[in-house]
Amino acid sequence: xxxxxxxxxxxxxxxxxxxxxxxxxxxxxxxxxxxxxxxxxxxxxxxxxxxxxxxxxxxxxxxxxxxxxxxxxxxxxxxxxxxxxxxxxxxxxxxxxxxxxxxxxxxxxxxxxxxxxxxxxxxxxxxxxxxxxxxxxxxxxxx
Amino acid sequence: xxxxxxxxxxxxxxxxxxxxxxxxxxxxxxxxxxxxxxxxxxxxxxxxxxxxxxxxxxxxxxxxxxxxxxxxxxxxxxxxxxxxxxxxxxxxxxxxxxxxxxxxxxxxxxxxxxxxxxxxxxxxxxxxxxxxxxxxxxxxxxxxxxxxxxxxxxxxxxxxxxxxxxxxxxxxxxxxxxxxxxxxxxxxxxxxxxxxxxxxxxxxxxxxxxxxxxxxxxxxxxx
Numbered sequence: 001x002x003x004x005x006x007x008x009x010x011x012x013x014x015x016x017x018x019x020x021x022x023x024x025x026x027x028x029x030x031x032x033x034x035x036x037x038x039x040x041x042x043x044x045x046x047x048x049x050x051x052x053x054x055x056x057x058x059x060x061x062x063x064x065x066x067x068x069x070x071x072x073x074x075x076x077x078x079x080x081x082x083x084x085x086x087x088x089x090x091x092x093x094x095x096x097x098x099x100x101x102x103x104x105x106x107x108x109x110x111x112x113x114x115x116x117x118x119x120x121x122x123x124x125x126x127x128x129x130x131x132x133x134x135x136x137x138x139x140x141x142x143x
Numbered sequence: 144x145x146x147x148x149x150x151x152x153x154x155x156x157x158x159x160x161x162x163x164x165x166x167x168x169x170x171x172x173x174x175x176x177x178x179x180x181x182x183x184x185x186x187x188x189x190x191x192x193x194x195x196x197x198x199x200x201x202x203x204x205x206x207x208x209x210x211x212x213x214x215x216x217x218x219x220x221x222x223x224x225x226x227x228x229x230x231x232x233x234x235x236x237x238x239x240x241x242x243x244x245x246x247x248x249x250x251x252x253x254x255x256x257x258x259x260x261x262x263x264x265x266x267x268x269x270x271x272x273x274x275x276x277x278x279x280x281x282x283x284x285x286x287x288x289x290x291x292x293x294x295x296x297x298x299x300x301x302x303x304x305x306x307x308x309x310x311x312x313x314x315x316x317x318x319x320x321x322x323x324x325x326x327x328x329x330x331x332x333x334x335x336x337x338x339x340x341x342x343x344x345x346x347x348x349x350x351x352x353x354x355x356x357x358x359x360x361x362x363x364x365x366x
Binding site: 002003004005006007008009012013014015016019020021022023024029031038039041042043044045046047048049050051052053054055056057058059060061062063064065066067068069070071072073074076077078079080081083084085087088092116120121 | 146147148149150151152154155157158161162165167170171173174175176177178179180181182184185186187188189190191192193194195196197198199200201202203204205206208210211216217218219220221222223224225226227228229231233234235236237238239240244245246
């Protein structure tokens, strides 16, 4: 069913609670504004096929075979290597009989942890963002 | 020129430079852990369409939720929502920060039909016109019959026609609705529901007496 809402930007709102998105509108099934301002926003009154277009950041696909590629930007691939090494060095530190090996493994684990954190947190947005070019302002035409 | 990227195989090769005995499956598990961590940041921008349902306020966006095409959403962070307008264009709608709206998941007046008038122990004994008149029947229903799985022929409300009932007739041909075998949604107290005799297409009309109401939300709410 198609929509009869003429100005969604004026009559519809959304918000999120936990794992649920809430859609509310201030129009009834006839597309008319609700007369009661007190109970203005309620559930949508229309069943609209594909009515909501949701833009979101999604989970990368997991890998299950050695031929798989990582479902993230290639600028982040080396960070994944750091994460894996961090975990493996931590495992080695806990298993080593020699305290020197254990201490060295912890240091290396910390180094890779730092590399991973910097890659995705400190420099993450710089690496991920695709925005470029000179900023410009489009002034209002007063004519 | 191809972009340089790493496959799982190449990552395993790199790892095994330092950890020759690291199991392949364990490394893949760690890679997936890393992807979950990286996925918490804005790495993968996606769009999905969700169909709205009249009267439904809440829509599931959990890990197991699907869009209107049945694909998994797997949403981490929603940053924009558009709603279809009457010209089939998606228009951005605002997100409200203060979500203390007054009406939250309000009551619907329709629901699953539970009982009719006359009740299951009372036959309709009034002959009434061409059908559709509450608590009356038309013509002559075949006597001493049991009709199971009878579907509604007509209703004055918006109840769905998946409703199924059992109707029996006595020795006088008076129809009696003895059981609701499949309840269905959309009925309102006071709706007239007309059924047709499978034997000779005569009609009888009952009135919805009681419904089990449903809430606007189709999502199970925590107790």
